[in-house]
Amino acid sequence: MISATCVAPVNIALIKYWGKRHEDLILPVNDSISMTLSTDELCAKTTVTASESFETNRMWLNGEEVPFEGSPRLQRCLKEVHRLAVANGSQKVPPSWKIHIASVNNFPTAAGLASSAAGYACLVYSLSRLYDIPLNEELTTVARQGSGSACRSLYGGFVQWHRGALDDGSDSVAKQIAPSSHWPNMHVLILVVNDERKKTASTKGMQQAVKTSQLIKHRVDKVVPERITQLREAIANHDFQTFAEITMKDSNQFHAIALDTFPPCVYMNDVSHRIVSFIHDYNEIMGGYHAAYTFDAGPNACLYVLEENVPHLLDAIQKVFPSDSFDSDTYLRGLSVPK
Numbered sequence: 560m561i562s563a564t565c566v567a568p569v570n571i572a573l574i575k576y577w578g579k580r581h582e583d584l585i586l587p588v589n590d591s592i593s594m595t596l597s598t599d600e601l602c603a604k605t606t607v608t609a610s611e612s613f614e615t616n617r618m619w620l621n622g623e624e625v626p627f628e629g630s631p632r633l634q635r636c637l638k639e640v641h642r643l644a645v646a647n648g649s650q651k652v653p654p655s656w657k658i659h660i661a662s663v664n665n666f667p668t669a670a671g672l673a674s675s676a677a678g679y680a681c682l683v684y685s686l687s688r689l690y691d692i693p694l695n696e697e698l699t700t701v702a703r704q705g706s707g708s709a710c711r712s713l714y715g716g717f718v719q720w721h722r723g724a725l726d727d728g729s730d731s732v733a734k735q736i737a738p739s740s741h742w743p744n745m746h747v748l749i750l751v752v753n754d755e756r757k758k759t760a761s762t763k764g765m766q767q768a769v770k771t772s773q774l775i776k777h778r779v780d781k782v783v784p785e786r787i788t789q790l791r792e793a794i795a796n797h798d799f800q801t802f803a804e805i806t807m808k809d810s811n812q813f814h815a816i817a818l819d820t821f822p823p824c825v826y827m828n829d830v831s832h833r834i835v836s837f838i839h840d841y842n843e844i845m846g847g848y849h850a851a852y853t854f855d856a857g858p859n860a861c862l863y864v865l866e867e868n869v870p871h872l873l874d875a876i877q878k879v880f881p882s883d884s885f886d887s888d889t890y891l892r893g894l895s896v897p898k
């Protein structure tokens with residue numbers, strides 16, 4: 560018997576991935592950029608074990624068994640890992656041995672908090688340790704085939720997922736732009752508005768968007784390429800003003816596309832929109848961008864803020880959104896201030 564245990568954090572996109580050009584290979588229609596959070600906060604922890612005595616491949620998520628054979632994505636990841644093990648000449652695990660996977664998230668699953676990104680990144684990285692495969696761009700193509708955004712969680716700091724041009728997806732890889740030490744005072748506050756499972760899963764939502772949204776074509780051709788260049792420059796120069804503006808605009812455009820999808824996908828709720836207004840008012844009072852919001856496929860807010868501005872912002876949030884101003888199933892709390 561042989562085992563490996565790893566932890567992988569979530570990543571929060573600054574320029575969003577939304578839409579595929581190939582469903583099975585998970586090839587995106589546009590590049591995206593994210594920041595990976597620190598491992599002490601929102602993360603997945605996975606143990607993979609291979610044994611001669613296991614009769615089938617099995618997986619447990621948060622203690623409950625999930626059907627391994629019923630998940631083409633899990634099977635594809637394992638198949639790709641086997642392929643890389645052969646290509647790398649690794650003989651650590653005999654090919655006939657079956658594996659057991661046990662994974663836990665320390666945050667709500669499928670509530671728009673990037674659980675599949677951390678989950679598949681963690682699975683693929685744990686398998687790479689088990690099979691003795693190096694962490695490199697090729698490994699990101701394996702995580703990508705579990706869940707698109709997972710390829711970005713294999714690296715820390717600021718990461719770009721390149722859409723690539725090839726039909727086989729071999730150039731659709733994640734690359735680190737800068738490690739977290741490059742901008743150590745960049746923090747993220749996560750305001751949990753609602754931790755229920757989202758109504759429209761991302762995979763389905765983006766499929767519908769590609770089919771029905773007219774805005775998505777404009778975004779892919781005319782908007783994202785320029786934003787990628789500008790955001791990379793802003794990160795390189797520690798330029799929070801440009802960083803904040805691009806991040807907020809890209810979140811808004813992603814949700815505009817969700818609404819332009821037919822039937823529409825509504826991920827943000829009234830509390831989310833109140834947070835957007837609050838951040839704009841706050842920035843106006845402060846005389847410049849001191850905080851930037853971004854929302855994924857759910858109502859929860861991620862706020863980017865520099866460390867020196869965290870106490871003041873938290874204080875303002877607590878004044879404007881006292882916890883008793885929400886009904887029982889809607890609440891808001893500052894969850895993390897990771898590095």
Ligand code: 2P0
Nearest residue numbers: 572575576706707708761762855856
């Ligand atoms: C992102 N999201 O860039 C965007 C922004 C949600 C909103 O990546 O179908 O769970 O497994 O590739 O990766 C969510 O999509 O979808 C996502 P699949 P995934 O983070």
